[in-house]
Amino acid sequence: ARASIGVTGLAVMGRNLARNLARHGHTVALHNRTEQRTRDLVEQFGSEGDFVPTYSAEEFVRALERPRKLVIMVKAGAPTDAVIDEFAPLLEPGDIVIDAGNAHFADTRRREAALRERGLHFVGTGVSGGEEGALHGPSIMPGGSAESYESLGPLLEDISAKVDGAPCCTHVGPDGAGHFVKMVHNGIEYSDMQLIAESFDLLRGALGLEPAQIAETFRTWNTGRLDSYLIEITAEVLAHTDPHTGKPFVDIVADEAEQKGTGRWTVQNGLELGVPITGIAEATFARSLSGHAGLRQAARGLAGPDRGSAARQGVPESFADDVEQALYASKVVAYAQGFHQIQAGSAEFGWNIDLASVAAIWRGGCIIRATFLDDIRAAYRAEPTLPTLLTSGGFRKAVEDAQDAWRSVVATAVRLGIPTPGFSTALAYYDGLRADRLPASLIQGQRDYFGAHTYRRVDREGSFHTTWATDPRVEHEA
């Protein structure tokens, strides 16, 4: 045995993680169901470091130093279970099985419990940054036991992205905590992408700008507080011209957004935990709506407002700047909601997740990396139990300062018939949270009326029911 770690599953992600490990001086055992992938890796990249190619499960396990560290990077779902079932019987107590694929955190909890029974550590870890990230430094979100992190952590930190010298990798919490945080990361990513897409649509629809001009606007925004990977790549996509037609690239791509399902998991979990992650939900549904080609075709003739030059005259001069403010404020809401979800998940499953550390490891390597996350880290560092990002000093001021522009943008969108589910729901969330009174009292009245569900009063303790059908003057304490 001479490899300090092994990777099984050598498609694009596994191959790049293995190369990243080897480039950092670690001896890496290699394994893949289809042998050819292993041979290809060694043939193409063998000179990058010390690889130990293996061609059976037994050979792979024998190549690993104890406690063995075995990274599984295969298709999520049944394939991951198949691989675990294949390797677990060959391992010994104390060995560490790492699932770096995009598993659902509930599967990770189940697998962790099953392997713990056999004395094995199971580390479900989120990895973000796509194939480039895997090779050059991803953001890594490992769950599992603190004990496993002692020996595994240094390896993962070594290959993760670094921001100001700090690794974008931390022990998130027990069992499914890492995959949970990765799930919310992806949900926030959906939300961020949707808000940016709406900004583009607004600048085009209300100001009549061309994609290349909007690319310039995004480039400018990227030098300020919105500085982020997603804004940066958006500018590149918008500036790109289709080589076949000479048209803007965004105009020749079918406008039906796809999804692999992590946004859906985030929304499902938000519903289960009762956490209003409306930005993520709207972003996920906006993709669904875009994909219903037949439905959209059928609805295409429905009337909308005039968007001609006269209508556009009502658009304020400051519109582009207003959109920047609306985007920033909506983004704060999206992150506030995502962090609320992590807080709730952590409480539900007893994970004790440190929110400042989560923000810290998202600053580099991952898709939502942004300077903004440094501010979130600082906010939670200063106040670990902050109820919502919206009330923390800097964010509070920025959102309050932005609210007029935010309202103006949403109003303009409504007037011109430009769909902005992301901006609109973020603003509604902001207004809902800050409201003195919500019409939820009326809903309680309705519920009590038809279902005797009872209500609480603002002036007395206890639960009450009004006998609506027989005599509404009579109220019983329930």
Ligand code: NDP
């Ligand atoms: P894929 O998800 O396409 O998975 C292909 C790999 O899985 C191959 O090595 C394949 O082996 C192996 N595999 C599939 N079924 C089985 C099975 N039943 N038994 C054994 N091995 C099996 O590869 P990716 O590299 O794209 O992704 C790997 C993981 O990383 C996934 O969980 C993915 O969700 C996650 N991920 C991907 C990101 C990305 O940007 N692509 C980003 C972050 C995470 P074989 O060669 O024999 O077919």
